[in-house]
Structures are given as C-alpha cells and as structure tokens.
Amino acid sequence: xxxxxxxxxxxxxxxxxxxxxxxxxxxxxxxxxxxxxxxxxxxxxxxxxxxxxxxxxxxxxxxxxxxxxxxxxxxxxxxxxxxxxxxxxxxxxxxxxxxxxxxxxxxxxxxxx
Amino acid sequence: xxxxxxxxxxxxxxxxxxxxxxxxxxxxxxxxxxxxxxxxxxxxxxxxxxxxxxxxxxxxxxxxxxxxxxxxxxxxxxxxxxxxxxxxxxxxxxxxxxxxxxxxxxxxxxxxxxxxxxx
Numbered sequence: 001x002x003x004x005x006x007x008x009x010x011x012x013x014x015x016x017x018x019x020x021x022x023x024x025x026x027x028x029x030x031x032x033x034x035x036x037x038x039x040x041x042x043x044x045x046x047x048x049x050x051x052x053x054x055x056x057x058x059x060x061x062x063x064x065x066x067x068x069x070x071x072x073x074x075x076x077x078x079x080x081x082x083x084x085x086x087x088x089x090x091x092x093x094x095x096x097x098x099x100x101x102x103x104x105x106x107x108x109x110x111x112x113x
Numbered sequence: 114x115x116x117x118x119x120x121x122x123x124x125x126x127x128x129x130x131x132x133x134x135x136x137x138x139x140x141x142x143x144x145x146x147x148x149x150x151x152x153x154x155x156x157x158x159x160x161x162x163x164x165x166x167x168x169x170x171x172x173x174x175x176x177x178x179x180x181x182x183x184x185x186x187x188x189x190x191x192x193x194x195x196x197x198x199x200x201x202x203x204x205x206x207x208x209x210x211x212x213x214x215x216x217x218x219x220x221x222x223x224x225x226x227x228x229x230x231x232x
Contacts, residue, residue: 004157031218042117043204053140056218091158098218104150104158 002026004105006092012111013082021077021108023092033093033102034067034074036060043091049075050098082112115140119223126195131178134190134201134226136205144210147188147221148220153201161203164188166210192228200230220228 005024013019025032034046047057066078075094079086082102089109093102126132139149146149149161159194171179176196180189185194192199205223 033218035220035222042224043222045221049217058219101160101163102220103160106155106157111200 004092004094004103006090006105006106006108010109010111012113013044015084015112016081019079019082019110021090021092021110022077023075023077023105024073025075025092025094026096026103027073029062029094029096029103031055031069031095031098031102032069033095034077035091035093035104035108036088037091038085038088042092046077048098055098082110084112086110087112115142115145115209115221117119117207117221117223119205119226121214121226123227123229125229125231126192126198130192131191131197132228134135134153134192134203134205134228135179136188136190138186138188138205138207140186140207140209143172146208146210147179148206148208149177149179149188149190150204150206150222151199151201152225153198158204162190192219195230197230197232200228202227 007022032049037043045058047061048055063091064080068076089107091107092105095102116198118137147164150158153156160178162172162174166193176193178191202225204225206220
C-alpha cells in the first residue's frame with residue numbers, strides 16, 4: 001500500500017542553522033501539507049501546497065520557513081535559521097484532492113540545541 | 114477560528130471491552146468534516162473514521178463508530194471489542210468544507226487521547 005515517507009526520522013541541529021526536512025508524498029496525490037507537534041501540544045497546521053504554490057499557511061509559517069517541490073517526487077520544508085522553539089515533530093501529509101483523506105508520514109523529530 | 118478539545122489525555126480499556134473517547138469542537142460554520150486519526154507508537158497517523166456535518170447518520174467503520182451531536186458540537190469515538198492493536202494515540206480533527214477562501218485545506222487537531230488496552 002502506498003504511503004508517505006519522511007527523512008530523516010530524527011534531525012539534531014544547532015540554533016541558527018538551516019535544516020531541510022524531506023517528504024515523498026504518495027505518487028498520484030496533488031495536495032501536500034506540513035504540520036508540526038511540539039512535545040505535549042497539539043498537532044498544528046503549517047502550510048498546504050498545490051500546483052507548485054502555497055495555497056494556505058498558518059501564522060506559524062513565517063519568513064523563516066519555505067516549502068518546495070524540487071522534482072516530481074519530493075516535497076521539502078526548509079527552516080532557514082532554526083530557533084530553540086522550532087524543536088518539534090514535523091509531519092508531512094498528502095491528499096489526492098483537497099476533499100480527500102490526508103495521508104500522513106511518520107514524522108521527523110527536529111531537535112534544536 | 115475553530116478549536117478542537119479532547120478532555121481525556123489518557124484512557125484505558127480491557128481487551129474485548131468498549132471504550133468511548135470524547136471530542137468537542139467550536140465553530141461558527143455549518144458545513145465541515147470531522148475525523149478521528151489513530152497514531153500507533155512510532156508509526157504514522159492513519160484515518161480511522163470520518164463524518165460529514167450535513168449527514169445526520171453517525172459514521173461506522175467495523176468496530177469503530179462515532180456519536181455526532183451537531184448541536185452540542187460533540188464528536189465521540191466508540192471502539193467496541195477493543196483489541197491490543199487499538200492501543201495508540203487518538204486525535205480528533207476538524208476541517209472546513211468552505212469552497213473558497215479561508216481555511217479549507219488544513220486540519221485542526223485536538224491534543225490527543227492516549228489509549229491503553231490491557232490484556
């Protein structure tokens with residue numbers, strides 16, 4: 001059964017460094033999402049992406065964040081200059097249409113020291 | 114803005130028994146979707162069940178069913194004949210059904226309920 005994959009499973013970085021989190025959505029899906037979950041808190045929406053552009057973003061998704069679909073398979077989230085408060089689990093999701101179920105990846109745990 | 118509240122951080126159930134997980138939400142919209150997602154340890158979230166707000170009939174998927182009370186803005190999940198494999202974090206989520214503008218893509222989640230199934 002097709003599934004969303006994410007790499008790496010755990011990323012440790014120093015404050016101020018750039019990180020890129022990678023996701024491979026399900027191949028026939030057209031809508032892509034990033035969510036994050038700070039330890040002990042809710043899963044929060046960051047951004048949705050369709051047709052090579054951002055379709056919706058939250059107030060969390062500021063200028064430090066960017067998303068890209070660099071080729072036909074990968075979907076990336078870049079954090080330009082990480083802060084301690086960016087430490088969280090980051091989930092990628094994809095859906096066939098915006099009305100269909102969102103399928104989630106296993107997440108990347110980002111630790112900023 | 115919509116909010117989703119899960120008031121039970123943890124629940125436990127004996128194998129083969131029934132458990133109900135609570136979820137309430139707040140919205141001013143009339144058309145929306147509600148979901149329950151399951152996240153087993155170290156695994157991805159998977160959709161358990163989905164309810165369209167315009168449907169009066171409660172959704173059912175095998176041993177999983179919901180009690181959707183639109184007026185009360187309540188959406189509880191009932192798991193019957195609980196199995197060891199049901200042990201997981203369960204998230205309630207909301208999504209708008211608006212056709213244009215606003216938040217019609219994102220899921221809004223509750224904090225989750227950790228379900229333990231005792232043998």
